[in-house]
Amino acid sequence: MRDRIGWAVEMLAPEASECILEIGCGHGLAATMVCDRLVDGRLLAIDRSAAMIEAARRRNAAFVADGRAEFVVAELARAEFGSAVFDKAFALRVGIFARGNPERELAVLARHLSPFGRLFLFHDEPSRTANDLVPRLEAGVCRSGWTVEARATHRVRGCDVACVVARHPDFAA
Numbered sequence: 001m002r003d004r005i006g007w008a009v010e011m012l013a014p015e016a017s018e019c020i021l022e023i024g025c026g027h028g029l030a031a032t033m034v035c036d037r038l039v040d041g042r043l044l045a046i047d048r049s050a051a052m053i054e055a056a057r058r059r060n061a062a063f064v065a066d067g068r069a070e071f072v073v074a075e076l077a078r079a080e081f082g083s084a085v086f087d088k089a090f091a092l093r094v095g096i097f098a099r100g101n102p103e104r105e106l107a108v109l110a111r112h113l114s115p116f117g118r119l120f121l122f123h124d125e126p127s128r129t130a131n132d133l134v135p136r137l138e139a140g141v142c143r144s145g146w147t148v149e150a151r152a153t154h155r156v157r158g159c160d161v162a163c164v165v166a167r168h169p170d171f172a173a
């Protein structure tokens with residue numbers, strides 16, 4: 001059985017040349033699996049915790065050195081990505097997407113996802129089932145006019161992991 005992060009990276013299905021944004025990368029475990037699949041693509045991973053970014057950068061030092069990965073301390077709602085355009089963005093277990101109103105965060109993402117870009121949100125909490133988690137993720141994005149394109153769930157060691165894939169309002173067909 002694939003673990004939580006392994007399943008998420010399978011769902012994300014990074015392609016060799018894609019430019020990918022990770023939000024809330026923590027220790028950088030998913031970042032390692034994403035970078036393993038990139039050739040001339042690039043991963044920018046952010047986290048609002050400097051300690052997490054330091055740990056993620058250490059874990060992925062080889063990918064930083066060869067230019068495949070960059071780790072930056074930033075809170076998504078205030079992040080400055082310059083002229084960057086991402087093919088995919090993803091977040092694993094980042095509370096604002098499951099529990100709050102991520103309006104400001106989604107506005108930033110809408111400016112920097114490509115016209116064909118997708119946002120992949122993954123969430124799990126020990127006391128919550130997929131039936132509870134999926135609508136929570138959906139509600140957050142739909143409130144800002146995003147379109148949910150796909151939903152998926154996976155069970156890992158007795159805990160449901162939910163995934164919602166969304167497109168931003170400017171380009172959702």
Ligand SMILES: C[S@@+](CC[C@H](N)C(=O)[O-])C[C@H]1O[C@@H](n2cnc3c(N)ncnc32)[C@H](O)[C@@H]1O
Nearest residue numbers: 024025026047048049052074075076092093094
């Ligand atoms: C529960 S941890 C999950 C870490 C990793 N993604 C995982 O699944 O193992 C949430 C991480 O997201 C970061 N985070 C939470 N909200 C954030 C935000 N708005 N912008 C950037 N990072 C955020 C936290 O600092 C923390 O490192």
